[in-house]
Amino acid sequence: MNVSQLTSDLDSDGFIKIPSFVNTNYCLSILSSVRDSISSKASPFFRDLDNNIPGSFFSDIWSSHFVSNFYSGYVPSHLPSLMSSLMCRQSVLLLQDTWFQRSSLCTTSIPWHHDQSIEGPFYSIWISLSDIPASASLRFVRGSHKSGLRYMPSAFFTDSSKRSQFNAMEEFYRSFHYSDSLDYSQHFSPVPDDLETNPEYDIQSVSTSAGDAIVFNGLTLHSLPPLSNVDSTGFVLRWISEDSVVSPYSNDAKIASELLNINLIPEQPISDSFFKRFDF
Numbered sequence: 001m002n003v004s005q006l007t008s009d010l011d012s013d014g015f016i017k018i019p020s021f022v023n024t025n026y027c028l029s030i031l032s033s034v035r036d037s038i039s040s041k042a043s044p045f046f047r048d049l050d051n052n053i054p055g056s057f058f059s060d061i062w063s064s065h066f067v068s069n070f071y072s073g074y075v076p077s078h079l080p081s082l083m084s085s086l087m088c089r090q091s092v093l094l095l096q097d098t099w100f101q102r103s104s105l106c107t108t109s110i111p112w113h114h115d116q117s118i119e120g121p122f123y124s125i126w127i128s129l130s131d132i133p134a135s136a137s138l139r140f141v142r143g144s145h146k147s148g149l150r151y152m153p154s155a156f157f158t159d160s161s162k163r164s165q166f167n168a169m170e171e172f173y174r175s176f177h178y179s180d181s182l183d184y185s186q187h188f189s190p191v192p193d194d195l196e197t198n199p200e201y202d203i204q205s206v207s208t209s210a211g212d213a214i215v216f217n218g219l220t221l222h223s224l225p226p227l228s229n230v231d232s233t234g235f236v237l238r239w240i241s242e243d244s245v246v247s248p249y250s251n252d253a254k255i256a257s258e259l260l261n262i263n264l265i266p267e268q269p270i271s272d273s274f275f276k277r278f279d280f
C-alpha cells in the first residue's frame with residue numbers, strides 16, 4: 001500500500017479504494033455482529049430504510065456500543081495510523097461505527113448527499129463485507145468535495161406539507177440533517193438535477209470484493225443506485241480530528257447527545273471520552 005499516493009488521490013478525487021484491506025475473519029466477525037444487531041434491535045439508531053419491501057434495507061449506528069458482544073476487533077489494528085496519514089493529522093478520533101445491509105430485493109436508493117454533521121476533517125472508511133458489482137455499489141462525484149458548497153437532496157427543499165412523499169430513507173436522512181428554517185435553506189444548495197446526465201460531473205461507481213475498503217471525504221457527493229440485485233453489507237467507521245467541530249447545521253449532534261448521554265455542542269470540537277482518540 002503506497003500511503004502517500006493514496007493520500008494524494010484522496011485529496012484530489014475525494015475517495016480512494018483500498019483492495020483487500022481486511023481479511024475474511026474480520027468480515028465474518030462483523031457480519032455475525034450485524035446479525036446480532038438485527039435480531040436484538042438493541043440500538044435506538046436501528047432502522048429499516050426500505051418501506052417498500054420491509055427488511056430489505058437495515059442500518060444501525062453505534063452497534064459497537066449498544067449490542068452486547070459486538071466484535072471487539074471492529075477497528076482493524078492498521079486503520080487508525082492509516083487514517084492519521086490520510087487525514088494528515090497526528091491525532092484522529094473515531095466518531096462513529098455504522099453499517100448498511102441491503103438485500104437483493106431492495107428498491108430504495110440513497111440520494112446524492114454529503115455527510116455533513118461535522119465541519120472540518122471528516123472521513124469515512126466503508127468496508128465491504130460482500131462482493132458488490134458496480135451496478136449496486138457506492139457512487140461518488142469525483143472532486144466534488146472541493147466545490148465549496150453544502151449540498152442537500154433537492155427534494156428536501158420541498159415544504160413540509162408535501163412531506164408524505166418522502167420514503168423511509170429520505171425521512172431518515174432529513175431527520176438527521178434538515179430543518180424547514182430559512183437559515184438551513186440559505187446554507188445549503190440543492191443537488192443539481194442534471195447531476196447524472198451532465199458530463200461535467202464525473203460519477204464513479206466503485207465495485208468492491210469482500211474485504212476491500214473505500215475511504216472518502218464526507219464532502220464528496222455519494223449515493224447508492226436504487227436496484228441492488230445482490231445482498232450487500234458495508235461496515236463504516238467515521239473519523240474526525242481535534243480541529244473538527246460539530247456542524248451547527250445538523251440535527252445529528254442533538255439526537256446523538258440524547259441517545260448516547262453525552263454533550264455535543266454546535267461549533268465546538270468533540271472531546272467526550274466516548275470517542276476513542278489515537279495519537280501518532
Ligand SMILES: O=C(O)CCC(=O)C(=O)O
Nearest residue numbers: 100110115124224234236
Ligand atoms: O452504504 C450505504 O448504504 C450508505 C453509505 C453512506 O452514505 C455513508 O456511509 O455515508
Ligand SMILES: [Fe+2]
Nearest residue numbers: 113114115222
Ligand atoms: Fe453518506
